[in-house]
Amino acid sequence: MDLNTLWFILIAVLFTGFFVLEGFDYGVGILLPFLGKRDEQRRAIINTIGPVWDGNEVWMLTAGGAMFASFPHVYATFFSGAYLALVLMLLALIVRGVAFEFRSKREDPAWRSRWDWAIFVGNLAPALLWGVAVGNLMRGLAIDAQMNYFGGLLPLLNPFSIWVGLVFVALFAMHGANFLSLRLDGELRARAEAVAFRIWIAALPTTVILLAWTFLATDILGQGLIPAVLAAIALVATGIFLKQARHGLAFLLGALTVVFATAMVFAGLYPRILISTLNPAWSLTIHNAASSPYTLKVMTIVALLFVPIVLAYQIWTYYIFRKRVSDKAETLIY
């Protein structure tokens, strides 16, 4: 396997890690105002991801940085092309980050309520926008011979890509509810378990429609068929386990749904990364968009050395905070 393919896989792994981990963070943020009725309940919900969301967000930053290092043309083309969409995403991510930190810094209920809605929007918008971004990756962009996309924002907001955005929101919300079922206690836990199934009922048809639409509108299923089938099976299994109240397995299968769906997109794209709808020859591929072999080699060594270390201490974090979070005021950390 050449280094370009290896880096394509590594980027796919980083995005998978990002979607699985930030996926439940986004989901928890989206569910926050609806699941938590009282202040302590909302604090308990936030505390389930409190120790980990910041570290999880780094998966996105690392995916972006690794993209810059290994396929700089993809980074340049996509980030400049999707300019206004990314501005929206940045605004949402900024609000989200400070909202988690500032929310409980004052007792004032109005203050806290405002930040809770900021958390909701700050998690909903990136989930939706990443879906829209992936939708456009699947369809392709009007990229010219100089690797530039001049189309602006409106063509990115096509029905297919917006639908992918909705699927992202639905899957992440379900994933977040599953996570909360494992991490909360008492009344909140029961509420999360119930809502997880309700979201699954909405997520299933949304996702099935997307698969059919993907078949009709893109060529992704050509190479991505097997992971697509696996994603569908995992999603169905999630619902079955939810029905049987086996929430650990439901969480696992929900996570696998995200893993296989991401694998479907990347497998379908390979060896292209950004498809040009103007001329297939103008697509950005793992070869014409890549860094030099020397840089890829250096980055491979660095990644092989440090990714296992990162995984080790992130897993340790989940181990430290494995105890369920209760909404009893005296046990909450603000």
Add this chain to the structure above:
Amino acid sequence: MDALLLARLQFAITTIYHFLFVPITLGLSILLAILETRYATTGDETYKRMVKFWGKLFLINFAIGVVTGIVQEFQFGMNWSEYSRFMGDIFGAPLAIEALLAFYLESTFIGIWIFGWDRLSRKAHAAVMWMVAIGSNISALWILIANSFMQYPIGYAIRQGRAEMTDFLALITNPNVRYQFPHVLAAGIVTAGFLVMAFSAWHLLKGRADNKDFFARSFRWGAGYGLIGALLVAVVGHFQGQFLVEHQPMKMAVAEAHFNTEDPASWSLLTIGNWEQTEEVFSIRIPALLSFLTYTRPYGEIEGINQLQAEFEQTYGPGDYVPPVALNYWAFRLMVGIGFLMILMAFLGVLWRNDLEKRQRYLQLMVPAGLMPTLAGTLGWILAETGRWPWIVYGLQKVEDAISPNVPAWNIGVSLVSLTLLYGVIMVIGVRLALRFGKGDPAPAEVLGV
């Protein structure tokens, strides 16, 4: 306004804003780690109260630093796609390594630190703070390795119209980073020291009587820590200046308003230039001092702005190669002036450490003085970045060639206005929160359960 100007303005605003918070993270994380280690090894409860108190300010600051950092990583591709294409082979690597080595470390361990007080032993929890401090400061190292290539390209070859890395070791041991990183690290230490002194001084002047011991002790830590940083930042800065005369002579020439080549070169105490900034109209100069500062001997030629401009035109073709003289001259003068003042004020804090409450006038000055390091840091970056004009990568790519060709000016207008507004709102909220906690009482020992 055209897209280039808007994009530059946005980069300036977002970068300066980001760096208002970064030095506090760099310096205060280390100080908190030291204080918590003292708590873990001595069991002295005051140290835990100090970590908790200053830790609150740290977290407010940290959150803003992190979220504004995301913008930094994205906007190279968003606004400067031609730069990203030209430089990606070199610049992307340290950025990705920064995320992998540093962002994961600081972001994962800060979560453990906030929520882990009851889950970990004292020593383990202190070690977690060290991980945050190491992560933050390694992050600074890698972004400065990336920036150093822009200041002083090394270990590369131009192939297929782009800069390609040929020597990773040369990239990460860039001589520029050997000055720039310690300079920034020390700047972080000063910033944290002065922040602690500022709030402590306020409490000693106006706070409750039963808090005075706590804040006198905090002030002493801030003064000692700040003095170490202030001395280090000045010493390193001196050698950095010498390095720059050799490798970015134009930057230092404009920073010194040194218009024409001289040997020995005089040092400007005060220079006022003409409107076009091409020659001086009034100047007070100390003979031979610039040569002495540069070569540590009273002679030696130093090239002036006009001669350098002529040389650049010969090498790179016609064009304007002179960065804004007045801006850089005053940024440099003010930065260095504040730097010396900080040494003095931190030194007085150490000198008067045992009878601080009698030094009312000094304490009154130390409250606003908390902003001095931040101002100096901002001026330092203005010098580092605008002093490289017209280059985005010194000698290799000009700023005007680096911009995204496919992002229209109105798009940048939208992002510039929306980011600036949001940053403004967050600044107001963040400063208010910081003042609220900084002027509040430290938690008593029994509440902390020590």
